[in-house]
Amino acid sequence: MKRMIKVIAVAAATLMPLSAAAQKNINNAVDAFGSNKAKYGIWKETNEKNPQGAYCNIYQFRLPKKEENKLDFVRKAFYQDASDAYDVFVKKANDKTRSYRSIAYGDNLEKRLWFGWPATKRGRNYLFMFVESKQDSDYRYVYGLEWYYDGKDVEGSVVKIYSKNPKKVKSSKSLSTQKLSGKKLTSIDAQNGSTTILHDREGRAMEMSPASSPSDPIQQFGNLRAAYKNSLRERNIRNTTLFTGLANSILDLCKKKGAQMSVAEKQLCVEGLKEMQQDTPDKFIKGIFDVAVGVLNNNAEK
Incomplete structure (x- = not known):
């Protein structure tokens, strides 16, 4: 039995x-x-x-x-x-x-x-x-x-x-890009909330829409990570301008606000960076993420 x-x-x-x-x-x-x-x-x-x-x-x-x-x-x-x-x-x-x-x-x-x-x-x-x-x-x-x-x-x-x-059942694409006065406006529909990131000509994220522009660094990291992962899904990685800009924006965030994160938040970002490294074939961008991981680890030791 x-x-x-x-x-x-x-x-x-x-x-x-x-x-x-x-x-x-x-x-x-x-x-x-x-x-x-x-x-x-x-x-x-x-x-x-x-x-x-x-x-x-x-x-x-x-x-x-x-x-x-x-x-x-x-x-x-x-x-x-x-x-x-x-x-x-x-x-x-x-x-x-x-x-x-x-x-x-x-x-x-x-x-x-x-x-x-x-x-x-x-x-x-x-x-x-x-x-x-x-x-x-x-x-x-x-x-x-x-x-x-x-x-x-x-x-x-x-x-x-x-x-x-909701991202899977929508008929329209979740990522759309358009030219705007020499800049690039990327709209990401992440979880029923619209996140808009304005990039300069080099692809660096300049600002986010008021509806989704948090001051909390972990939330900023999450939005940039979502933008990067959605771009990977929708675009050819050989077009490196946007990816390099997002990677540099993530590095800037880690440098400027890494010290404001808790130990658990730093570890969460480190894991996210390592995951993006694995998904990225471009060695230069992998290197940017390596530097960002180092910044967060150094902050954690202080």
Whole structure:
């Protein structure tokens, strides 16, 4: 009988549903958080599941400030897995810029969640990551932690979403480029939020659109990384002007704001740089990323 149960369990594992999560650390952390309501101060739980398999789990919590360390394992899991994400949204409470994420979910992307500006202009912290499903390339996962302080308490929500990837179902291309007064305007539709990066003639990123121009260095790195990866998908790497400009912009960011990053944030950026190196055949651009990694590692040692 035990042998039969074991066989059934193995068979079930090989036939896991498409919603089986790929990011082990953050997935386990969110599930552990949601399974112990009393310990983590969960006062409201939302569980939505659609017929085709998409789902959205939200755990709203309230804890005394002195127990905020109960959130640490979720934060740690986020940074452990964030290098696998195609997009991250990190925003700190004192960041007053108009950065946000609009998250579409549901079987037909008919539902939506908003995080950041304009719903909450300041005072909230966000750690969100967006990961492509390895089981079905048309689907993605969203994992997130939002928290803020209210009097003697820390409040917020932990989020886990599985649904179609808006980037995959859109009929139009996610990357478009046009000439603009001798400059280049690159618009990247990253996760239902429009990020616009203006490049000079050498391809260096000059400025971002007000709707997505964060002051937080980890978010700036995430936007530049998304621009680089989307460019790789859409363009021939032999056209090196844009890629070299983006790489130099990333290096400039690491030099100017690397010291502002936490140890975990530096490690997240280092992992992202190494991943971009692997995807890039151009030796010069690989070298730029090497220098950026060195800058971040030197900052981490100080």
